């Protein structure tokens with residue numbers, strides 16, 4: 001047993017190896033930390049070496065079993081390197097958390113360009129699928145595994161001014177549903193996390209200004225912004241034996257709010 005956020009929890013991921021993309025900060029870092037606290041050996045990754053190093057230093061200081069490498073999820077060579085690194089360092093892969101995402105555009109959909117769409121579709125959707133395709137055979141070698149795809153409540157109903165990003169998050173809900181039945185034969189479960197408003201750099205425009213946040217709070221069920229750690233425990237649960245009969249599902253972590261923020 002160990003204490004996580006004041007709660008005594010068993011090390012339910014002992015012996016598992018986890019890959020988490022974009023895990024040097026924000027929700028990805030919180031997920032990496034929680035999977036490691038729950039006993040997994042975790043490979044963190046991010047586009048910049050200095051960010052990987054900073055996160056590694058922080059997590060290792062906490063006594064967690066983590067390694068790290070650079071991975072731009074849009075680059076095939078980086079995706080291959082990430083998976084190879086996990087196999088070399090930790091002996092295989094049991095868990096993948098696909099968390100990286102971009103949003104290069106705010107505004108009316110009809111003003112978005114082909115370049116915007118290419119970037120959003122490449123990073124948010126295509127890279128997720130291609131990583132799944134790479135890790136699935138590695139998971140199969142170890143008798144199965146668990147994949148968690150990070151979508152958003154914007155995937156259910158699009159955020160105003162974030163059309164292309166929201167559509168990419170809707171696609172991830174579909175990707176989860178489409179992959180899950182195909183991978184059950186390999187004992188690989190595929191689930192999805194749909195966060196609401198969570199305090200990270202990504203969402204800072206919505207919470208740094210107190211007056212903007214106050215307006216948003218009115219629309220939230222639990223009248224405060226969520227913290228990255230409040231997403232992490234759910235991901236750990238989805239990857240654990242406690243979720244052994246759950247696949248193809250999306251868990252919404254939004255304090256009861258919806259995407260009409």
Ligand SMILES: NC(=O)c1ccc[n+]([C@@H]2O[C@H](COP(=O)([O-])OP(=O)(O)OC[C@H]3O[C@@H](n4cnc5c(N)ncnc54)[C@H](O)[C@@H]3O)[C@@H](O)[C@H]2O)c1
Nearest residue numbers: 022026027072073099100101152195196197198200202203
């Ligand atoms: N914060 C929120 O309110 C919120 C709400 C719903 C969904 N999400 C989702 O949660 C996930 C994590 O977001 P976050 O809020 O922690 O913000 P974040 O900005 O910390 O996370 C996004 C991360 O993706 C990384 N990234 C972008 N392009 C990449 C690439 N090509 N390769 C590797 N990494 C890349 C960024 O560097 C960044 O670290 C994202 O998928 C985001 O869409 C966040």
